[in-house]
Amino acid sequence: MGVEPGTSDEELIRLAAEGDRRAFEALAIRHELALHRYATRCCGSRREAEDALQDGLLAAWRGARTFRGEASARTWLFQVLVHACRRRLRRRAGEPDRHDDLTAADPLPSGERAPDEQVADAQLSAALERALAELPDEAREVLLLRDVEGLPGDEAAAALGIGLAAMKSRLHRARLELKERVEARLRPRLHPEVSP
Numbered sequence: 497m498g499v500e501p502g503t504s505d506e507e508l509i510r511l512a513a514e515g516d517r518r519a520f521e522a523l524a525i526r527h528e529l530a531l532h533r534y535a536t537r538c539c540g541s542r543r544e545a546e547d548a549l550q551d552g553l554l555a556a557w558r559g560a561r562t563f564r565g566e567a568s569a570r571t572w573l574f575q576v577l578v579h580a581c582r583r584r585l586r587r588r589a590g591e592p593d594r595h596d597d598l599t600a601a602d603p604l605p606s607g608e609r610a611p612d613e614q615v616a617d618a619q620l621s622a623a624l625e626r627a628l629a630e631l632p633d634e635a636r637e638v639l640l641l642r643d644v645e646g647l648p649g650d651e652a653a654a655a656l657g658i659g660l661a662a663m664k665s666r667l668h669r670a671r672l673e674l675k676e677r678v679e680a681r682l683r684p685r686l687h688p689e690v691s692p
Contacts, residue, residue, distance in 0.1 A: 499511070499516075499518050499519050499522045503519070503522070504569075505523060505526070505527075505568065505569030505570060506565060506568075506569050507519075508520065508522055508523040508526075508569065509523060509560055509563045509569050509572070512557065512560040513560040513561045513563065517557075520556075520557050520560065523569065523573075524553050524556075524573075527570055527573055530570075530645050531549055531552070531553075531573060531574070531577055532545065532546075532549055533644065533645070534574065534577060534581075534640050534641070534644070534645055535548045535549045535552070535577060535580075535581055537625075537628060537629075537636070537640055537644065538578075538581040538585075538633075538636060538637060538640060539581055539584055539585065540629055544584055544588075547584065548577065548580045548581045548583075548584045549577065549580070551580040551583070551584070552573075552576050552577035552579070552580035552581075553576075555576050555579070555580060556572075556573055556576045559576065566654070567650075567651055567654040567655075568651060570647075570651075571647065571651040571654050571655050572655075574641060574645070574647065574651075574655040575654060575655040575656075575657070578637060578641075578655055578656060578657075581637075582633070585633055619682070620678075620682070623678050623681040623682050624674075624678055626681060627674055627677035627678045627681060628640075628674060630677060631670065631673060631674060631677070634666060634670075635666070635669065635670035635673055635674070636670070637656060638652065638656060638663060638666045638667045638670050639667070639670045639671070639674060641655055641656065642663075642667055643667075643671075649663060649664065652667075
């Protein structure tokens with residue numbers, strides 16, 4: 497017996513908690529792109545992201561019975577994935593920087609723009625991705641959940657395991673730091689030194 501296409505996330509988790517693997521697979525597939533995007537930007541490499549995503553989904557499958565419905569199923573999946581990414585980042589602390597393929601994570605559409613505008617967009621996108629990769633983990637997490645994945649404030653706070661006020665404060669500081677880092681990366685391009 498298959499899972500009906502219109503089945504809610506909460507119903508899928510309830511079925512998964514009863515051991516229905518197909519229900520859990522349907523839930524995972526429904527949110528796979530957003531979860532993978534988060535993991536890629538949080539962990540910094542596709543391989544690490546895929547491992548973190550696999551760890552997170554396995555933990556969610558095993559912990560489906562612990563879902564209490566205090567937050568949406570999507571938020572709960574992000575919460576589990578945040579913890580999986582944090583474990584991966586702690587394991588590799590001290591290793592060389594692996595944020596090597598982030599510019600390919602979510603490329604900007606080129607559309608019908610002039611070549612110089614496309615170059616400027618690509619430079620901004622690369623500077624933004626690099627600056628995001630260099631942020632401290634807590635800052636990157638909150639930016640990814642709120643500004644990239646669009647989770648409402650209360651859901652982002654729940655996924656991070658902090659209060660709403662703390663999340664807002666962390667988000668404000670993270671946005672400021674990201675802005676400073678992007679501007680610092682773009683400043684040499686915007687104001688090249690003129691030699692006499």
